[in-house]
Amino acid sequence: MSFHQLLLVLQARWRLVATIALAVVGVVVTISLILPKQYTAEASVVINTKGMDPISGVQLQVLPSYMATQVDIINSDRVAQRVVKTLKLDQVPAFRTQWEEATKGKGSFESWLGELLNKKLEIKPSRESNVININFKWPDAKAAAALANAFTQAYIDTNLDINVEPAKQYATFFTERLKVMRADVEAAQKQLSDFQRENGITAADERLDVESARLQELSTQLVAAQSQRMDSASRQQQAGNKNAMSPEVLQNPLIANLKADLSRMESQRDEIVRRLGKNHPDYQRSEADIAALKDRIAQESARVVTSLGTSNQVNLQREAELRAALDAQRKKLLLLKNQRDQLTVLQNDVLAAQRAYDTTSQRLTQSSLESQTQQTNIVVLNAATEPADPSSPKIWLNTLLAIVIGAFFAVIAALFAELRDQRVRSPSELTRLLSVPILTNVPRRPQPSRKFFGGFFRRPA
Incomplete structure (x- = not known):
């Protein structure tokens, strides 16, 4: 059915179209008016x-x-x-x-x-x-x-x-733990005092204190160096693994930007394939740009991996130096200790208990402040204010949708009625059905005049 035939059908069945469209609009508008406002x-x-x-x-x-x-x-x-x-x-x-x-x-x-x-x-x-x-x-x-x-x-x-x-x-929790740790500090301090009194030790040798402090410092530095070395070795191993990406590579701003550009260019390439195919010059150019960008990403990743290897070598050397210094200091200290070894152990117990007590006290203070914060x-x-207009139902929007939906169903109803009762509505349609030429076209007989307002106005015959 051509568009002209559709217009003829709608013109012939305009009463049905108008009735259905107005009915749909009327029902929707009525429901919109009945529904409570929100x-x-x-x-x-x-x-x-x-x-x-x-x-x-x-x-x-x-x-x-x-x-x-x-x-x-x-x-x-x-x-x-x-x-x-x-x-x-x-x-x-x-x-x-x-x-x-x-x-x-x-x-x-x-x-x-x-x-x-x-x-x-x-x-x-x-x-x-x-x-x-x-x-x-x-x-x-x-x-x-x-x-x-x-x-x-x-x-x-x-x-x-x-x-x-x-x-x-x-x-x-920290309040209860603080009571226990206070008892631990007091017990460690009492044990140290008893040992000093029994052995007649009033104060540790100044030289022993200096060497002990130096040993403690070297030990702390060695632990830190070991941690750094293990961290750098782990990062280097992870960076050298092709199946995993190092955090340094993933977090590198330049590599991240290059990968973003690569993703964008691959999306453009896929779009070119869909539109133009793989034989188009734009596709070849896009493939070349993507390959160059991948090479640059690989180069930048290799540079990051190389820098991780250098850092790991430095950490290994530093750990070895600290370990050697720690061994030498330990041998030197063993010559000075003897009787004071147990005293040092007891002092360390007191310091450890005191540090634990101080740490718990700090956490208790922080937790107490956090529990009281507002x-x-x-x-x-x-802040929300009283709305002036309701958000639903939207009468104008519902009416517009009703007009569209009503028009659609009205056209469908007209076409369905035309299928049930088909009629010839144009000379071209008659020629198509009978396959004979039309010799002449007899005009439609004028309809009787309609009366308006009791017959005062009449249509001319």
Whole structure:
């Protein structure tokens, strides 16, 4: 069927088309007018993920899943229950009546009410920033704004509780451990004093103290050198493994940029293959550019691996030097010790117990501060205000969609009616059906005049 024939069919069956289209539009508009209005209030919060922790002084590190975790916290039942308690919604008789009708009085009323609120809640995290929009839809505009702000504050309070509760548990744990460590320090100090009194030692030899301090320093340096050597050897081994990538290679800015360019060029090459094929000059040029870029990535990776090897050799040499110095110092110290060996052991016990006690005391102080903090990294960016216009139903949009859908179904109905009762509507169609030429075209007989307003106006015959 040509477009001209379609127009003839629609012209002939315009009453059917108009009836169906108007019926669809009327039903949609009626339903839109009957449906209760819904108002959406929006509040937004910004999450600070940069800077230093004000208590521990540690740089804040944010995982890629942090924003998704915050969205789950807002949608959690814990936040909803806090909103219910804050606004005292569990004391509203209408909600309790609705709960009894829906659940027959089974289950928890607070949990059901929290689920009801969560169904009206919509969280929209920003893709390009740390802003989270909290939308709440409710039949009353003022209540929608109040509930959106209540969810915002409940989320901030819940986030603060999540951060404070572990600190309180740690504070309790460190308090108990501190009592035990204080007893350990006192016991070690008493044992050292008894040994000095029994052996008549009032103070350690100055030279022995100097040599002991030097031995301790060399031992510490050797442990650090061993750690550096093991780390550099591990990184060198990992970098030399073709099946694994070294963190230094992965974190190298130049290599990362080159890989990004490689990914972009490979995407362009695939697009050229789909559009032009592999024999096109653009594809050959793209393959050459990709090969050159891969070579450069390999060269840069090899350079990083080479630098890791050099660093590992330096660490090995330094470890050997420190080990030799430590052995020489140990032999020198053994000549000075004899009777004072046990005294040194006892002194080390006292120092170790004291260090453990000091470390635990610091952790207790930090945990106590964290358990009492009222600061959070979440700030209200925009508080929800009472919306002026309802967000649904959108009458104009529904009407426009109804017009489109009604027109579609009207055309389908006209074509279906035409298939059931086909008629010749044009000379060209008659020629196609009968395969004979048309000699003449008899015009349609004029219709009788129609009366308007009781016959005062008539169409000419």
